[in-house]
Amino acid sequence: MKLRIAIWIANAFGAISRITKRGSGVMVTGRILLKLQPNAVSILSRRRRVILVSGTNGKTTTTSLIFSALSVKNRVVSNYTGANLFAGIAAALSKELIAPLAALEVDEMVIPWAIKQSAPEMVVLLNLGRDQLDRLSEVRIVAQKWKDALANLPKQCRILADADDPFVVWAAKDWPNTIWFSSGAIGHLDASTCPSCGAILQWSNDGADYSCRCGFAKPKAVWVLQGEELTGPDNQKVKVVSGIPGRAAISNAARAIAVASYFGISIQDSSVAIAKVSSVDGRFGSLRIGDTDFRLLLSKNPASWRETLATSSSGPERVVLDVNANTQDGKDTSWLWDVDFSPLKDRYVVVTGKRRLDVSARLTVNGIAHHVVADEVAAAKLLGEVKADLIASYTAFYRLAKSVTK
Amino acid sequence: MTFTIVHLLPELLGTYGDRGNVEILSWRLAQREIAHEVLTIGVGDSIPTTADLYLLGGGEDDAQIAALEILSEKDTLKNALVNGAHIFAVCAGFQILGTQFPVSGSRMITGLGIIGIETVPAKRRSVGELLSRPTAPISMLTGFENHGGQTRFIDDLEPLGHVVSGIGNGQGSNGDGLVTSQVVATYMHGPAFARNPELADWVLSRKLGALSSITAPVFDQLHDERVAKAE
Ligand SMILES: [Zn+2]
Numbered sequence: 001m002k003l004r005i006a007i008w009i010a011n012a013f014g015a016i017s018r019i020t021k022r023g024s025g026v027m028v029t030g031r032i033l034l035k036l037q038p039n040a041v042s043i044l045s046r047r048r049r050v051i052l053v054s055g056t057n058g059k060t061t062t063t064s065l066i067f068s069a070l071s072v073k074n075r076v077v078s079n080y081t082g083a084n085l086f087a088g089i090a091a092a093l094s095k096e097l098i099a100p101l102a103a104l105e106v107d108e109m110v111i112p113w114a115i116k117q118s119a120p121e122m123v124v125l126l127n128l129g130r131d132q133l134d135r136l137s138e139v140r141i142v143a144q145k146w147k148d149a150l151a152n153l154p155k156q157c158r159i160l161a162d163a164d165d166p167f168v169v170w171a172a173k174d175w176p177n178t179i180w181f182s183s184g185a186i187g188h189l190d191a192s193t194c195p196s197c198g199a200i201l202q203w204s205n206d207g208a209d210y211s212c213r214c215g216f217a218k219p220k221a222v223w224v225l226q227g228e229e230l231t232g233p234d235n236q237k238v239k240v241v242s243g244i245p246g247r248a249a250i251s252n253a254a255r256a257i258a259v260a261s262y263f264g265i266s267i268q269d270s271s272v273a274i275a276k277v278s279s280v281d282g283r284f285g286s287l288r289i290g291d292t293d294f295r296l297l298l299s300k301n302p303a304s305w306r307e308t309l310a311t312s313s314s315g316p317e318r319v320v321l322d323v324n325a326n327t328q329d330g331k332d333t334s335w336l337w338d339v340d341f342s343p344l345k346d347r348y349v350v351v352t353g354k355r356r357l358d359v360s361a362r363l364t365v366n367g368i369a370h371h372v373v374a375d376e377v378a379a380a381k382l383l384g385e386v387k388a389d390l391i392a393s394y395t396a397f398y399r400l401a402k403s404v405t406k
Numbered sequence: 407m408t409f410t411i412v413h414l415l416p417e418l419l420g421t422y423g424d425r426g427n428v429e430i431l432s433w434r435l436a437q438r439e440i441a442h443e444v445l446t447i448g449v450g451d452s453i454p455t456t457a458d459l460y461l462l463g464g465g466e467d468d469a470q471i472a473a474l475e476i477l478s479e480k481d482t483l484k485n486a487l488v489n490g491a492h493i494f495a496v497c498a499g500f501q502i503l504g505t506q507f508p509v510s511g512s513r514m515i516t517g518l519g520i521i522g523i524e525t526v527p528a529k530r531r532s533v534g535e536l537l538s539r540p541t542a543p544i545s546m547l548t549g550f551e552n553h554g555g556q557t558r559f560i561d562d563l564e565p566l567g568h569v570v571s572g573i574g575n576g577q578g579s580n581g582d583g584l585v586t587s588q589v590v591a592t593y594m595h596g597p598a599f600a601r602n603p604e605l606a607d608w609v610l611s612r613k614l615g616a617l618s619s620i621t622a623p624v625f626d627q628l629h630d631e632r633v634a635k636a637e
Contacts, residue, residue, distance in 0.1 A: 364624055365600075
């Protein structure tokens with residue numbers, strides 16, 4: 001079937017799904033398109049410069065910021081609403097066929113397929129850490145999948161990879177066109193052994209450097225973020241201003257500036273465009289429940305909880321933790337014990353979600369006073385007319401994000 | 407007398423929130439005002455052999471081998487057992503105690519050989535809720551398992567629990583973990599002591615004698631909720 005006809009049919013089904021309120025229609029469009037034309041992504045990528053973005057944390061935000069930076073000069077298609085599996089990628093590419101650029105967020109396990117199909121010009125690898133261990137596999141196995149997949153890249157393709165993450169470095173180090181990025185991240189929860197040989201990995205005391213007796217070591221970065229200053233090749237510098245709160249957002253903004261520089265956007269122009277983005281896909285958006293004005297935050301694994309708790313600590317005094325363990329959240333809640341909730345001390349904490357008792361047990365041992373309530377409405381009732389942060393796990397977040405107003 | 411808990415190699419054996427077990431024991435002892443200390447033993451630290459209770463958690467393959475190498479030196483755990491110590495081990499930590507266990511699918515590694523068990527690769531990874539009826543006089547046990555091995559008893563041993571739902575040791579044994587006079591082991595993380603307050607106190611009382619009761623309803627509620635969902 002001709003691709004244009006396949007897209008037309010897929011879009012029609014997507015529209016029906018949207019009109020009948022069964023969903024946003026994106027997944028339906030993507031699924032039908034791939035059914036009618038299994039190589040749709042390959043065909044739709046042919047005349048485009050494709051950028052793939054993957055990693056455990058930050059891929060939605062980074063993709064969105066790359067989109068903003070590239071949009072300064074070009075039309076860009078993107079799937080930065082988190083639809084990062086096969087159908088979401090196909091649906092994103094089926095839009096705006098004239099757009100010369102595509103910035104695509106890709107699930108860690110979908111990277112091999114996405115590389116084969118899209119023949120990318122750049123791959124951005126953020127980090128790899130423990131996440132939903134019941135569903136995804138151990139970190140080392142994901143890194144191996146990446147390493148194998150990266151060997152199939154088109155020759156001229158660049159990889160922008162995180163030098164601070166030993167798993168990312170191990171996966172990307174053999175590619176001749178790898179550009180290393182460093183934001184001085186501290187340590188790594190899962191990298192106590194060397195990804196290359198399995199021996200104990202030697203970390204410097206500040207957690208900024210690592211090496212192994214086998215010769216595996218942290219590479220020297222070409223792009224370095226120190227505080228808010230990003231330094232690139234030829235000692236070019238720019239101040240990174242993020243409209244999205246938190247240290248991770250600044251680091252992701254810096255990556256986006258670096259990526260866009262290889263596509264003809266000056267680091268100054270990117271920086272200005274990126275500073276204007278204040279919320280991505282509901283993250284940090286506003287939400288009113290009852291009389292309470294919530295700021296909605298997403299948190300999904302130990303690394304992202306640490307980051308979110310740090311970001312939230314400069315927010316309102318009151319905070320709601322909303323934790324589920326559905327399939328998309330990961331059904332195993334043991335990760336709660338890998339998070340130190342001490343930053344919540346001295347704040348007014350309310351716990352809800354399907355696994356509120358697991359959270360309550362954790363907070364009890366962590367010495368954090370808290371209230372347990374049945375749902376977000378009960379939380380709002382308890383809080384009353386105040387501002388509060390609502391930190392939600394994946395499924396709770398996406399249910400609430402639909403009601404977010406900017 | 408200070409009750410000493412040794413938390414062994416958390417960077418290597420701590421993939422599934424295992425440090426929670428240590429924190430919970432410490433918290434339950436503190437609630438009872440029982441003097442205690444937790445020694446966290448990292449890579450490169452020397453391991454004491456005179457502590458009361460040693461905790462081993464779960465870990466990925468490379469980390470499991472690295473931990474085994476460290477624990478093999480000077481027969482540390484064997485000596486601790488001779489000195490009267492108890493061990494509580496979860497998942498990879500459980501497998502290490504036996505005669506052999508598999509990594510990377512099928513490569514077999516010789517274990518510490520402290521207890522008469524061996525672990526072989528399973529056809530499918532065991533992932534999900536695990537519920538067992540304990541052999542000890544405590545409430546039903548609830549946890550979450552995630553392991554690629556099946557564990558067989560070589561010696562005549564008693565499991566920690568008889569599996570009601572989930573896999574546990576596998577091999578058609580219908581058991582999870584094991585109990586000897588000094589060792590308690592399980593495939594349950596969750597962590598196990600968060601979901602099973604009676605198990606936490608039972609492990610402590612085997613060494614400390616009868617314990618006073620404490621008021622901590624959240625742990626009982628969590629236990630009952632998890633058991634009810636799994637049944
Ligand atoms: Zn090495």
